[in-house]
Amino acid sequence: xxxxxxxxxxxxxxxxxGQRLSEWCGHAPILEEDxxxxxxxxxxxxxxxxxxxxxxxxxxxxxxEDDLAYLRSEREYLNCLLVERPNVDFAxxxxxxxxxxxxxxxxxxxxxxxxxxxxxxxxxxxxKEMAYHIRHAGEWIVRLGDGTEESGARMRxxxxxxxxxxxxxxxxxxxxALPDRAALRSGWEANVKAVFAEAGLEWPExxxxxxGGRKGEHSEVLGRMLSDMQYxxxxxxxxxx
Amino acid sequence: MYSQGLIGxxxxxxxxxxxxxxxxxxxxxxxxxxPTDPMPEGYRRTLVRQIGQxxxxxxxxxxxEGNWISRAPSLKRKLALLxxxxxxxxxxxxxxxxxxxxGVTREQMTEELLDGTAKYxxxxxxxxxxxxxxxxxxxxxxxxxxxxxxxxxxxxxxxYARAMIRVCAEESFHQxxxxxxxxxxxxxxxxxxxxxxxxxxxxxxxxxxxxxxxDGDSAHSxxxxxxxxxxxxxxxxxxxxxAATVRQAEFLGLTIPDPDLKWDDSLNGxxxxxxxxxxxxxxxxxxxxxxxVMNVERVEMRKAAWDDGAWVREAALAHAAKRSAKMAAE
Ligand SMILES: [Fe+2]
Ligand SMILES: [Fe+2]
Numbered sequence: 001x002x003x004x005x006x007x008x009x010x011x012x013x014x015x016x017x018g019q020r021l022s023e024w025c026g027h028a029p030i031l032e033e034d035x036x037x038x039x040x041x042x043x044x045x046x047x048x049x050x051x052x053x054x055x056x057x058x059x060x061x062x063x064x065e066d067d068l069a070y071l072r073s074e075r076e077y078l079n080c081l082l083v084e085r086p087n088v089d090f091a092x093x094x095x096x097x098x099x100x101x102x103x104x105x106x107x108x109x110x111x112x113x114x115x116x117x118x119x120x121x122x123x124x125x126x127x128k129e130m131a132y133h134i135r136h137a138g139e140w141i142v143r144l145g146d147g148t149e150e151s152g153a154r155m156r157x158x159x160x161x162x163x164x165x166x167x168x169x170x171x172x173x174x175x176x177a178l179p180d181r182a183a184l185r186s187g188w189e190a191n192v193k194a195v196f197a198e199a200g201l202e203w204p205e206x207x208x209x210x211x212g213g214r215k216g217e218h219s220e221v222l223g224r225m226l227s228d229m230q231y232x233x234x235x236x237x238x239x240x241x
Numbered sequence: 242m243y244s245q246g247l248i249g250x251x252x253x254x255x256x257x258x259x260x261x262x263x264x265x266x267x268x269x270x271x272x273x274x275x276p277t278d279p280m281p282e283g284y285r286r287t288l289v290r291q292i293g294q295x296x297x298x299x300x301x302x303x304x305x306e307g308n309w310i311s312r313a314p315s316l317k318r319k320l321a322l323l324x325x326x327x328x329x330x331x332x333x334x335x336x337x338x339x340x341x342x343x344g345v346t347r348e349q350m351t352e353e354l355l356d357g358t359a360k361y362x363x364x365x366x367x368x369x370x371x372x373x374x375x376x377x378x379x380x381x382x383x384x385x386x387x388x389x390x391x392x393x394x395x396x397x398x399x400x401y402a403r404a405m406i407r408v409c410a411e412e413s414f415h416q417x418x419x420x421x422x423x424x425x426x427x428x429x430x431x432x433x434x435x436x437x438x439x440x441x442x443x444x445x446x447x448x449x450x451x452x453x454x455x456d457g458d459s460a461h462s463x464x465x466x467x468x469x470x471x472x473x474x475x476x477x478x479x480x481x482x483x484a485a486t487v488r489q490a491e492f493l494g495l496t497i498p499d500p501d502l503k504w505d506d507s508l509n510g511x512x513x514x515x516x517x518x519x520x521x522x523x524x525x526x527x528x529x530x531x532x533x534v535m536n537v538e539r540v541e542m543r544k545a546a547w548d549d550g551a552w553v554r555e556a557a558l559a560h561a562a563k564r565s566a567k568m569a570a571e
Contacts, residue, residue: 019311022319025326026307027542029550031300031334038327042320049316066315090553146563147556154552225311232314232372239430241314241372 004058005078006175008068009214011051012079015069017100018045019225020087029090036136040097043129050122070233074223080213082165084222091154092161094140098195099166101133102188103181110179119177138195145199155201167209256281268469273399276342284468287461288398289343290359291470293350296336297361299329301354301539305369306378314372318422322375325415332408339400355544363525364444364451366533373426373433373440379419381441381448381486387412388482389452392472401470420489427493434494441490442498449517450525452479458522480508483515 021041028034052065083100087093108130111123144151170185193203212218232241256264264281267274274280303326310326313319337347353359364382369375390412393405426437453459453475465471473481483502490497501518508514528536 015316022310022323025310025323026303026330027546029546029553031330031337033550033553034303034330035327035334038323038330042323042327045316045320045323049320052316069316070314090550143560144553144556147558147560148552150552151556151559228311231312236314236430236432239314239433241318241425241429 002173002175003177004055006173006178007051007055007058009078009080009173010178011048011055011068012077013083013100014044014048014051016077016079016222016225017083017096018042018048019229020083020085021093021097023087024093033090037093040133040136043126043133047122047126047129050118054118054122066233070230074218074226075216077218077222077226078214078216079218079222080165080168080171081210081219082162082169084213084218084225085162085165086221088158088161089154090140091144091151091158094137094144095155095158095162097133098137098141099162099169099192101130101137102191103169103184105130105134106184106187107179107181110184114177116177134191141195141201142199145196145201152200155199159196159201159204163204163207164210168211168213171211171214173214265467268397268467271469272397273402274397275399283464284470285343287465287468287470288401289340289345291465292336292340292343292401293345293353294360294362296333296340296350297354297359298365299333299336301361301365301543302382303329303333304539304542305365305367305535306375308369309372309375312372313375318375321418325379325418328411328415332404332411335404335407336401339398339404342400351547355540355547357531357540360529362451363528363533364447365539366528366536367444367447368535370443371436371440373423373436374444376419376422376426376437377440377444379415379417380423380489381419381444382451383412383415383419384486385448385451385482387416388478388485392478395469395472397469423493423495427495437493438495441495445498446520446524447528449479449483449520450528452476452482454522454525480514483517487515 018041021037021044024037025034025041028037048069049065052068056063056065056068082096085092085096105127108123108127111119112127114120114123141155144155146152170181170188172180172182196203233239260279261281264279264284274284306322306326306329310319310323313322337350340350341347350359354361364385369378387409390405390409394402394409396402396405423437426433453462456462456474456476459475462471462474466474487497487502499518501516503516504513505516506513508516527533531537
């Protein structure tokens, strides 16, 4: 079950993040960003779908991708806490995306040549998407960090707000079929700090890092997100959509 | 949506008769008018208004469907809906660009939307109350948009015509996707089928209103027809839409909420067509003038996005200015 659990962790990360990103659609600061944030959401939800489908197959209990996404409760969701953090503003959203993609790009890169053909296939597609997310979100971090007094202040506020959440992403998963996240940590820190330097932003002092997501212990926001997301499936059990 | 773009258009101009005749001759020869060509001021103003309102319709139109992205009932549907709403944003972008070729900026047009000077299609002032609305909107609203927009692919103004060609291909995909949602619901549980019928009941009449007032009451249509901005009258397009939709509703096993709907072989010069019941024009004008259920919220949402995003746009400009100053200094 190690592989199933690892796939669910990954799938939940992607779906929950995609759900957050999709909240921007129709509400972004400029139309071009409505499109870009929708692209982000489409990418990660697309990856989630492939991961759930594979998890369902690995589990072998006849569940579907939608059963896994729509019929598990918040205590069964294993996403890291970072991805469920609210959008707050454009600075928070771009920083959260940058943190996530800066881990997932090298993660998928390491999985591209996996012996597991399904994982290799998912990785091959996702690695390109994550490279684009790093570029796009990274450019915004530089623009906002360097831009105006207000944008700099908002960027710094986002960094403080998300600082307790990035370390949990590196919690190791006990599964040999997937790359070791912990091994990607120092590279991640170096890349993030380089972009911060370009943006004139400082990497803050260490703080207490929250964990719990991988055990299904979340913050309060996840339950609300899922009750919204899952409502039709829950209200009409067994219906086809 | 787009015949409504003519409401309040002022096609008046004071050019010499010779100039106007020469322009009309180009139109009659089916030549495309391009941004740098001479054109009557009334032609330009009519297009700015129509394309601007069309762009606003695409962008405001993201909101009613955006209302269901978080609640889409399967991952496949969520992706499809998100991509659809994203497409509408893309349509808004092409159209703002087309309007900008006529000497207005996106910022000006946005401000006019937010202060209520510019309108958008009345259909988006109705709420989306169930998942079936995602089916009905694609099927009917995108379907009505296609009826309006296919002739616009031959519009005399080149940039608008070219934008419409790109847009129409995507709209027909949306229409099929919406219909497929309806089909799935109609084959589903009794509750799902009821949801589908309810959506049709609520959206049918507002969709007929999308084509704008009856021909006799459409003040600016005549000039637009002469300039080949418009190719068919409002009633002609409405008739085509009804004829196409009735058969699709029958296939779904849904009832069009109009007891007076009746086929008549003698209509359209013997080709036949439908008589339909009286459209409630008082509702139409009420919604156009701002008193639909969702008018206030739709504009407030767009305003919130614009206002809350101001600091982002300012930061992007400030950063670009700093960078070019730095490059100039190097
Ligand atoms: Fe559109
Ligand atoms: Fe559409």
